[in-house]
Amino acid sequence: MIKLTGSFLDEITHDIPSLNYDERQWDREFACMKKIGIERVIMIRCGHKKFMTFPSATLHELEKAFIPPEDLVAMFLRLCEKHGIKFFFGTYYSGRDWLLATYDPAYESDIMCRVCDEAWERYFKHSPAFGGWYLSQEISDKRSFQVVKCYQQVGRHCKSISNGMPILISPGITGPKLGLNKRRTYPITPERHREEWDWIFGEISGIVDYAAFQDGHVEFEDLETYLKINAELAAKHGIKLWTNLETFDRDIPGTMPPIDWAKLFIKLQAAERAGISEAITFDFAHMLSPYSSYSASNLLRKYCTYAGIPIPEECQDRR
């Protein structure tokens, strides 16, 4: 049976509300995550445009990024060490549009590499909790070939400075629920998806270790088909396939609430039928935590019941 073993950390958000937690509150989250089986957390990006999660000299200088009031990387790493959870570090996301001809993959890669260097020196080289790197650009098809170049350069670099620590990506599928702007007029079919990802996986084979496609862009009835194609391609190219089991609902206009359990159930079943054994999710703190909202707490209970996980005391909702 598939298990949920990872969650994104999204405190440098661009589309969902900030939680504004302090360390005591994150400590509770980590305790709860650990109890229900989360073994790794993935910080979704270390910087987004001019905001950053730690005071990077590179970003301050090259991107004129703001010095942040708190060091989230240091805090998350402390909590990972405390709770025995692995930390994946998401690369910088500049916000520049890689579908435009002006996107410069060499320049983007250079910044990303430098920021990884800084973080490696500052935090990870001595931390037993460091689990790997997450390449934060969410591509979904071959039009993002410029990002594939970044994956290659940044991925090789990260592996080289860290003695081969693993690398994760979490791409999308160019389905009907992908954002309009990214989808544009590009109709995807299973055949085309297979063909394009065969090429992409070929380019990043040996660099990227784990791929966890976001599972919310296609119609529920088509998910199994796409997951099976992904599984086939991943096996062919020596990449380990996980799934990004999104716990937010993409069908509710204008907001991102915890998903209806009936939908999550269908997605879990599709992943199991495709032979996938591990899932990460976006994201525990907003969509599953008893400290987030009432419906998140309820979704956690449904998942735990399904997965045969006793609801731990730490995760009880007391409302």
Place this chain on the structure above:
Amino acid sequence: MIKLTGSFLDEITHDIPSLNYDERQWDREFACMKKIGIERVIMIRCGHKKFMTFPSATLHELEKAFIPPEDLVAMFLRLCEKHGIKFFFGTYYSGRDWLLATYDPAYESDIMCRVCDEAWERYFKHSPAFGGWYLSQEISDKRSFQVVKCYQQVGRHCKSISNGMPILISPGITGPKLGLNKRRTYPITPERHREEWDWIFGEISGIVDYAAFQDGHVEFEDLETYLKINAELAAKHGIKLWTNLETFDRDIPGTMPPIDWAKLFIKLQAAERAGISEAITFDFAHMLSPYSSYSASNLLRKYCTYAGIPIPEECQDRR
């Protein structure tokens, strides 16, 4: 004075967040509803596209619908029996656009009838809590004549298999707050509304027992005018007029929060002036329940104070 005596159950949602409640939590909701005067609940639809509230063989076969993880119909019916509340069963909603020429009312009616047959056999024929049928398509004017055909076929069929159990509809008004897609370029006036609903009511007279128009599509100052027209037409055609006193706010972009009490107050007064004595609402669990959100709990208190209902212990907010 008008009383709120019914609520929709919306756990097969397409536009508001799922609550993900388990039976214990729904039990609390039903207890609270009963205490403040709710006598009937209306399950908004038994299936929506490929999702369903009970494992219908018809929908699984003809619509390739997913077998659901839980049987909501069985659960809601149990709770209705426990709390002395009547259950209205909403027909299947395929999601196919009835404004298109491709919409086939015979085919749609056939599926809906078969699903009602299944549910009748499986749940209702022996249940004292069964209160009637709800035709789930929300039409608002004559352009939806294909749905009127469905109302006739499905309505007659439901009545025939259930010894004449009552039938409810909850149409909209083609006003400025109706969804853009449904509204299109169709300007409504009170005169045109009267003319078109005179025809529609004529078509469904003797089949539909109750009509509860959604009260949120028109400007607040125009509501009384439309309700009075509806009352006049309903009387003419022998249909009992209720109102669907929407407790969510249609004026907040991108979200559906509990409505401002000042607005609900205006709508209550308009309904009273139109001589309507019973209201149903969309919906108690999200918009009025003390277990939903803070503002829902506050709205319930305002309503109860207005209606002279002592706030029962079950409905106290403890936050």
Place this chain on the structure above:
Amino acid sequence: MIKLTGSFLDEITHDIPSLNYDERQWDREFACMKKIGIERVIMIRCGHKKFMTFPSATLHELEKAFIPPEDLVAMFLRLCEKHGIKFFFGTYYSGRDWLLATYDPAYESDIMCRVCDEAWERYFKHSPAFGGWYLSQEISDKRSFQVVKCYQQVGRHCKSISNGMPILISPGITGPKLGLNKRRTYPITPERHREEWDWIFGEISGIVDYAAFQDGHVEFEDLETYLKINAELAAKHGIKLWTNLETFDRDIPGTMPPIDWAKLFIKLQAAERAGISEAITFDFAHMLSPYSSYSASNLLRKYCTYAGIPIPEECQDRR
């Protein structure tokens, strides 16, 4: 250091959910506000289209406004007196578009003045809590010259009836995050902003006492530039400059949640660097209150820690 000394009251909302509080709940809000340094509250408008905060004969007659179920002005004024907070009264906002040629500033001013007369007679002339007038139209550039005429007429009138009580405005900046409809195709630059507000401030000098620009319409990196221009112009025209330190997040599509602390921190720093010493915010009750939401409560804690304010017992979140 800049201090947060004021908050809007938004219970006649047009874009965020109503709280539906009763007086006991507002009492808690006022107690909490007072403890963290709020010295004044600004009722954002006394009427909006056909809704009003007190039963104004003028609005009922001229605008066919609905008689409200509660008198918010009386209640807020009682609570201001109880807690030692000053009350600013926001003028009527008709909702008519002042960018259209049909907008009639004489007619609009006349209604606004009459409503202020009513409120002055009814509530303020004997209340020690009355703190001043708030001109509620949120203009952002010179295209709103018709509103500038209203500011002059209404401002002079309000001052004359109240023995010169102060007058506040809270304009926007025509930046990239201003609503599309208001922004239209009007690109702002710092130079153009300076030029247009030099003219506007010249027109209202001697009438308007305080200007607190909304700080969320421009990119974070540009805010300091605009605030410094505002400070320079305000000094030139004898207007006291505050800032409207928006505590909601303008970057989350479709909703207005409490802002990420990292963003508020940047805005606080920009205001300090521009020499501004006082901030008002939109708004305490939704975005900072421990009774609103979990993330609001967290944002309050971050702000209080930053500002060196001990979190008072009244403002502790107990969830």
